[in-house]
Amino acid sequence: MSKNKVRAYHMEKEYEACFQGVRMGTLGKVDVHSDIFSIECKERQDLKGLKKLYNWWYQAEKYAGKKRPLLAIHILNTKYDNDLVIMKRSDFLKVVKQ
DSSP: OOHHHHHHHHHHHHHHHHOEEEEOGGSSSSHHHHOOOEOOOOOOOOOOHHHHHHHHHHHHEEEEEEEOOOEEEEEEEEEEOOEEEEEOHHHHHHHOOO
């Protein structure tokens, strides 16, 4: 098994356990299915191509104070329902488990 497939496997297994889901691996078009989420796992070795995203994230964290930071990304001239909302997994799990 290639290094990339091994890394993908470990990430998928982590999210499978975290969300009490089922890892689909190469059998499905989605990596992990849970009761309420369809999870696509992506892992990168570095931030190339994601630098702006992380800069936005650091800004959200910087000004969040005691609240949980959340980053909303909107593409101009599209519906707001299609925005991406990003938060740390640890914060997400706290919100979901409430």
